[in-house]
Amino acid sequence: MAGATAPLLGLQKKSLREQALAALRAAITSGELEPGRHLVETELSEMLQISRGTLREALRQLEQEGLLSAGPRGRLSVRHLDAKEIRDIYSVRAALESLAARTLCELPDRQHVIGSLRSAIEAMAAAEQSSLQDRVESDLEFHRTLCRLTGNETLLHSWESLEGSIRMSIMFAGQDKGVMNMSVDRHYDIVAAIETGDASLARNTIREHMETAAANLVA
Amino acid sequence: MAGATAPLLGLQKKSLREQALAALRAAITSGELEPGRHLVETELSEMLQISRGTLREALRQLEQEGLLSAGPRGRLSVRHLDAKEIRDIYSVRAALESLAARTLCELPDRQHVIGSLRSAIEAMAAAEQSSLQDRVESDLEFHRTLCRLTGNETLLHSWESLEGSIRMSIMFAGQDKGVMNMSVDRHYDIVAAIETGDASLARNTIREHMETAAANLVA
DNA sequence: TACACTCGATCTGTTAACAGTCGATGGTAC
DNA sequence: GTACCATCGACTGTTAACAGATCGAGTGTA
Numbered sequence A, B: 001m002a003g004a005t006a007p008l009l010g011l012q013k014k015s016l017r018e019q020a021l022a023a024l025r026a027a028i029t030s031g032e033l034e035p036g037r038h039l040v041e042t043e044l045s046e047m048l049q050i051s052r053g054t055l056r057e058a059l060r061q062l063e064q065e066g067l068l069s070a071g072p073r074g075r076l077s078v079r080h081l082d083a084k085e086i087r088d089i090y091s092v093r094a095a096l097e098s099l100a101a102r103t104l105c106e107l108p109d110r111q112h113v114i115g116s117l118r119s120a121i122e123a124m125a126a127a128e129q130s131s132l133q134d135r136v137e138s139d140l141e142f143h144r145t146l147c148r149l150t151g152n153e154t155l156l157h158s159w160e161s162l163e164g165s166i167r168m169s170i171m172f173a174g175q176d177k178g179v180m181n182m183s184v185d186r187h188y189d190i191v192a193a194i195e196t197g198d199a200s201l202a203r204n205t206i207r208e209h210m211e212t213a214a215a216n217l218v219a
Numbered sequence C: 001t002a003c004a005c006t007c008g009a010t011c012t013g014t015t016a017a018c019a020g021t022c023g024a025t026g027g028t029a030c
Numbered sequence D: 001g002t003a004c005c006a007t008c009g010a011c012t013g014t015t016a017a018c019a020g021a022t023c024g025a026g027t028g029t030a
Helices: A016-029 A041-048 A052-064 A083-105 A111-126 A132-148 A153-173 A175-182 A184-196 A199-218 B016-029 B041-048 B052-065 B083-105 B111-126 B132-148 B153-173 B175-182 B184-196 B199-218
Strands: A068-070 A076-078 B068-070 B076-078
Touching (some): A016 A041, A016 A052, A016 A153, A041 A052, A052 A068, A083 A132, A083 A153, A083 A184, A083 A199, A111 A132, A111 A184, A132 A153, A132 A175, A153 A199, A153 B083, A184 A199, B016 B041, B016 B052, B041 B052, B052 B068, B052 B153, B083 B132, B083 B153, B083 B184, B083 B199, B111 B132, B132 B153, B132 B175, B153 B199, B184 B199
Antiparallel strands (some): A068 A076, B068 B076
16 A cells, blocks of 8 residues: 555545545555455554454455455455456456346437447547556446446446456456457447447447457456 | 344354344345335344444445445435336346356256256255245255356356345245246256257346246336 | 474454434524 | 524444454473
């Protein structure tokens, strides 16, 4: 974490628990807390300048998001993903986003949806020369938008529960591999498929996109 | 909860937090804590005979499972599902179980899988004259098995995150409607489809099963 | 040297108490 | 009667401290 003594948690209005949650999530998905790293509650609470009780609530949530794995006696460590797990995560991700695409295809009026998705892609294009971090953000934002636009809160929530694992997968692969998965063109293909309203085309496009991405990550 | 003064949490070896989690989940999905019911931490901690700190960790998890919804200032209440939400939940469920079925179809040797699934259906058949509670349990156990057999831990975890919502959906509908969704025959169809190895047949069978179930629940 | 035992450090599980905030209640001025 | 204000009660947010368990170092003995 950035500077053990600094007040890592800023002066926002959210609860300390939420701030801790965000800080820990960022630390894990950025690799600052590397996979396999053992987490000690007293250390973390000191770093984050919050009490253990508050910290533990945040840890429970991270555990359920799959960013932490519990060892014997409640010892928590940063989850380590192997190639199979990454493929598995992307399989589930593909299933969820396929559902999203299919749902959007079935909407009678998709113009608004298409517009929103195109905007998201433009944001990706604008970030093409930025840091990897920014590019990943805009990429994930596109896919999150895909789920959000369905209006299916459960779908969005399930996807977001997976988001941390997705980020870890990308981080696991490292810079060189992560780059290839964020082609703007491929995302236009997805939007184009949705625009036609052809659900199986949209589904196949998503699935291919995900299979390619997963394959690149574990290569 | 059963008898406010009784030591609801037995003498198991699991942590108090896990016991509380299980007890609350059961109370919610059984309707003992009815949808919309406002939850007060001090009340619950007294009922469960645990401290608020421990209780709060369990509440965070239930919140993320979608059994509780947060109101202003962190006030929690039992989530209330409307018809659309039930349909949405079953859409996601269908997507996940379709992935499970497809994954199983792609296994080179499915005999062991088929055997396990048949056993699960036999358990359902054996429970046909039992209470609705038992029948729901055996039904969910079949579907959980479907996900577990894929060996995709992420898929199983996503499904289990949805399980509470599924139970609430069934409860919401009440006895009369819930009954129709647990036909043994329909489940044999699913297994038969997997046995043929025809992924799209399996997927369609699952999806029809889910659509029928959701339609019955909201009827 | 090998083995067993004790002591101590380390961490998690759990609890009780304090603090701040929002809403309701009741009283008072106009 | 109404509007405003003070006070009180009810909850959540947060914290520090206690308890119990496990692991390893170090010591004593055969």
